[in-house]
Amino acid sequence: MVVRVQTEDFDVAREIALLRGSDARVGAVASFIGIVRDQNDAATVRTLTLEHYPGMTEKALVGIVDEARRRWSIIDAAVIHRVGKLAPTDQIVLVAVSSAHRGDAFAACEFIIDFLKTQAPFWKKEVTPDGERWVEARTSDDEAAARW
Amino acid sequence: MVELIYLARLRDRFGLPGESVALPGDVADVGALLAWLRSRGGAWSSELAPGRAVRVAVNKDVARADTPVRTGDEVALFPPVTGG
Numbered sequence: 001m002v003v004r005v006q007t008e009d010f011d012v013a014r015e016i017a018l019l020r021g022s023d024a025r026v027g028a029v030a031s032f033i034g035i036v037r038d039q040n041d042a043a044t045v046r047t048l049t050l051e052h053y054p055g056m057t058e059k060a061l062v063g064i065v066d067e068a069r070r071r072w073s074i075i076d077a078a079v080i081h082r083v084g085k086l087a088p089t090d091q092i093v094l095v096a097v098s099s100a101h102r103g104d105a106f107a108a109c110e111f112i113i114d115f116l117k118t119q120a121p122f123w124k125k126e127v128t129p130d131g132e133r134w135v136e137a138r139t140s141d142d143e144a145a146a147r148w
Numbered sequence: 149m150v151e152l153i154y155l156a157r158l159r160d161r162f163g164l165p166g167e168s169v170a171l172p173g174d175v176a177d178v179g180a181l182l183a184w185l186r187s188r189g190g191a192w193s194s195e196l197a198p199g200r201a202v203r204v205a206v207n208k209d210v211a212r213a214d215t216p217v218r219t220g221d222e223v224a225l226f227p228p229v230t231g232g
Contacts, residue, residue: 034232050231051155051156052231053153053155053205053208053224053226055208056205056208056209056224059208059209081231081232092231092232093231093232113232116231116232117229117230117231117232118228118229119210119229120229120231120232121155121205121224121226121229121231122229122230122231122232123155123156123157123226123227123229123230123231124230124231125156134156134157134160134227134230135230136228136230137201137227137228137229137230138230141232
């Protein structure tokens with residue numbers, strides 16, 4: 001399992017190659033990449049600053065991946081989340097899951113990002129033409145996590 | 149002493165990233181700690197008002213109102229998370 005919080009960008013192809021390794025049991029890899037949009041709640045986003053709670057973040061992410069392992073037959077998973085200052089089109093987060101068959105990889109990948117969004121201690125602050133604002137949590141994210 | 153940590157919007161509103169506090173004897177869990185902080189008034193009472201969405205972690209694990217708080221613990225207060 002790879003769980004990383006970092007300021008620098010990540011290379012999706014490289015991370016997926018590392019996740020697969022030379023494991024011949026892997027028949028499927030599903031991935032999700034979160035990207036900074038230029039619009040949020042009817043405002044133009046110039047930059048985004050992500051902060052987290054070091055120590056708790058890693059613990060929470062490992063706990064979410066462990067829960068995915070209990071629920072689905074997955075081989076390995078990687079979660080990489082960026083922090084610091086980001087701009088529209090920048091990558092924020094990568095979730096990648098390997099498994100023997102696609103169903104487990106798809107489901108576990110979606111589960112991990114849904115739980116990350118509602119449980120892992122990250123916060124976004126946006127800079128818009130009207131100034132800075134903390135992003136408010138969305139009910140739709142809670143609903144997405146509650147499905148599982 | 150208990151180490152309090154304030155994150156994201158709460159740090160901005162309280163104007164500090166955290167503090168070491170000696171808790172009164174009758175403050176033994178998260179619910180009592182929030183009530184005690186609320187009694188400071190100002191941003192403390194408005195941000196931590198009942199009904200406001202405040203999340204708490206004790207020693208980096210998600211806590212509830214009845215989670216015990218003891219000397220030496222690290223207690224973090226933060227708004228609902230918005231990562232991903």
